[in-house]
Amino acid sequence: MPFVALARKITRLKTDIRVGLFLSIREIRRANIWTTLLIMVVMTLTFLNLTVVGGILVGLIEGGVRGDRDRYTGDVIVSTLIKKDYVEQSQEIISFIQSLPEVSDFSPRYLSSGTLQTGYKTRSDPSEKLDQAGGVLVGIDPIVEARVTHLDQFIIKGEYLEPDDYDQILVGQNLLFKYTPIDSPGFQNLKDVDAGSKVRLVIGTSTREVTIKGVVNAKAGNIDQQIYMTSRQLRALIGRTDYNIDEIAIIAAPGVDPKTIQLLMANQGFTDLASIQTSDEALPKFLRDIKAVFALLGNIIGGIGLVVASITIFIVIFVNAITRRRYIGIMKGIGVNRFAIEVSYIIQSMFYAVFGMLLGSIILFGVLQPYFDAHPLKFPFSDGILVATVLGTGLRALVLFVATMIAGYIPARIVAKQNTLDAILGR
Amino acid sequence: MKPIIKTTDVVKRYKSGSGDIYALRGISLEIIEGQFVSITGRSGSGKSTLLYQLGLLDHPTSGTIEITGSNVEMLSDAERTTFRLHKLGYIFQDYAILPSLTAIENVMLPLLMAGMTDAQARKKAAEALDRVDLEDRMHNLPSQLSGGQQQRVAIARAIAHDPSIIFADEPTANLDSDTSKVVLDAFIELNREGQTIIMVTHEDEYAKLADRVIELSDGRMVGDTVIS
Secondary structure (H helix, E strand, O other): OHHHHHHHHHHHHHHHHHHHHHHHHHHHHOOOHHHHHHHHHHHHHHHHHHHHHHHHHHHHHHHHHHHHHHHHHEOEEEEEOOOOOOOOOHHHHHHHHHHOOOEEEEEEEEEEEEEEEEOOOOOOOOOOOOEEEEEEEEEEOHHHHHHHHOHHHHEEEEOOOOOOOOOEEEEEHHHEOOOOOOOEOOEOOEOOOOOOOEEEEEEOOEEEEEEEEEEEOOOOOOHHHEEEEEHHHHHHHHOOOOOOOOEEEEEEOOOOOHHHHHHHHHHOOHHHOEEEEEOOOOOOHHHHHHHHHHHHHHHHHHHHHHHHHHHHHHHHHHHHHHHOHHHHHHHHHOOOOHHHHHHHHHHHHHHHHHHHHHHHHHHHHHHHHHHHHHOOEEEOOEEEOOOOOHHHHHHHHHHHHHHHHHHHHHHHHHHHOOOHHHHHHOO | OOEEEEEEEEEEEEOOOOOOEEEEEEEEEEEEOOOEEEEEEOOOOOHHHHHHHHOOOOOOOEEEEEEOOEEHHHOOHHHHHHHHHHHEEEEOOOOOOOOOOOHHHHHHHHHHHOOOOHHHHHHHHHHHHHHOOOHHHOOOOHHHOOHHHHHHHHHHHHHOOOOOEEEEEOOOOOOOHHHHHHHHHHHHHHHHOOOEEEEEOOOHHHHOOOOEEEEEEOOEEEEEEEOO
C-alpha cells in the first residue's frame, strides 16, 4: 500500500510539473516583451554584479600575486634559511633541479644588501648628507633571468643587462624619485638620477661607481625596489668564491603541480639546507591579507546584489501573481492543483535567472575578462585583472539560481494558497 | 431516479461586526441526475452562495452535502480540488478564461491536470470546442474573441472532461440577448444528452428554460417548480 501511495504521489507531482510547465511557457511567450526584457536585464546585471565586482577586487591583488610568481619567485622558490648566510651545498641542489623533468627552467641568484648614493661628486661640504637609497642587490645571469622571469621585458628606460656587463646595474623604479615622486624623510630615493646616470654602490665597506643601465618597473613583489647586476660581478664584490647562491626561482614544467617539485626536493633532504616554498607560500602576508579582505568585500557587495535581485524577482512575481489572483482562483476552481500553479511561477523565475546567467556569462567570459586581460587596471602595486574562475562563477550562478527560485516561489505560494472563492470573487 | 446531489439543512453564516449574517438558512434538496436546474432569486437571496456550496468552492457552516453519493464535507481542500477536477464543471459569470492561453489551451488545462497526455488533451479539447461551434477559433487568444465566444470557450472547458455536474453562475449576465440565447441553447443541447446542469440566474425568462426552478429568498428555499 505505501508503494501505491508513493507511486500516486509521484504521478501527481509529475502532472503538476507538466501543467506548471504548460502554463509558464505560455505565460512567458505571451508576456509583455519589454517587461520580460527588463527583468532579464536586471538578472544579467545582478549576475555581473555578483561576479565582476568581487572578481575585480580580488583581481587587483591577484594581478600582484601572479606578477610576483611570473616575474620573481617562479612556481617554487628556494631561498636561504633564516639562520644561514646562503644556501649551502647550492651546486648539489642545482644539479638535482637540473635533473628533474618536472622543472622547465630555473634561475639561481645571489643576494646582498646595497645602497646607492648620488651627489658625492658635487657636494662642497663633506659633512653634507648624501642623497641615497637602499635596496636588495640581486646578482643574476641576465640571459637565464630573462628566460625565467622575463625581467628584460620590464625595462621602462635604458637597456637590459648583458652577460659581460661590468659596473652596470638595473634599478627598480621605486628607488628613483623621477618614477616614484615621494618626498618623505621615511622614504629614500635618488633625485636627478635616471638611466645613464653614474651612482655609487656601497656594499658593506666596499664601494664602486656604477652606471644605471636600465630602470625596472615590474609592479610585482619587491622587484621595483631592487638593484640588479650580473652575478659574476656581485659574487666578486661579496667575496662568494664557493659559488653558493642565495635563491633559486624554479618554473614547473607545463601541467606539473609546484608542490610535486617541493616534495621531490624535500625527499632529498634539501629542506635542511634551504627554505623551499611554492609561490603561494612565499607570498607576502600583507598580500594574502588584502586578498582575503577584498574577496570578503566582493562577497559582501555581491551578497547585497543578490538580495536586491531576490527582492526584484519577488516583487515581479508577487505583482504578477496578485494581478492574476482571480485567474489563480479560477484555475483552482476548475481543478488545477495549487502546487502546479506554484511550479508555473517557479519555472518563470528560473527562466529569468537562467537567461540572466547565460547572458551574464557571455559578457563575463566573452567580453569583460578578455578586455581586462588585454587592458589591466593600472594599480600602484599591480596590474589588476578580472578573476572569474568557472568554478567560482558556477557557484555564484547556483546561488543566484536558488535565490531566484525561492524569490519566485514565496509570492506564488502566498497568492496561490488564498481561499479559492475569495480569489475568484476578488474579496 | 437517483439523486446526484443531496443537501440536508445547509446553513451558511458570515461573521459581521453588527452580528451574524445568514446567507443560507437550512437548505435541504435533492437534484436528480440529468436534471437542468435553475436557481433564481433576487440579489442577495443566497443563490450564488448555494451554488458555491454545491460546487465545493465554499464550506457550509453546518449541514451536509452529498455529491454522487460522497459526503464531500469530509474532503480536504486538496481532495476537493481533485473532486472538482474529475466530477464538476464550472462556468463563471464573466467567462473567466485565462488570457495567456488560447481557446484550445484553456480547454486543455483541466484535461492535462487530469493526467491526459498533450495529444489526448488536445484531441478532447478540439472536440469540446467543436460542440460549441468554435472549431475555427480554437487558436485565438481570449482578447481575439467576442464575449459570447469566450463564454462558449468556458462551456467547452466545463464539459471537456465529461463532468457529472455542470455549475453555471449567471452565465448570461454579461451577454446580449442574442448571444445569451446561443449559450442557453448549448445548455439545453447538453442537457438533452443527459448532462446535469445547475444554473444560477436572476432572469425568469432564462430560468424557465430549465426542467426545474428553485427559488430562494433571504437564504431560504421559497419555491421548487418542476417545469413540464
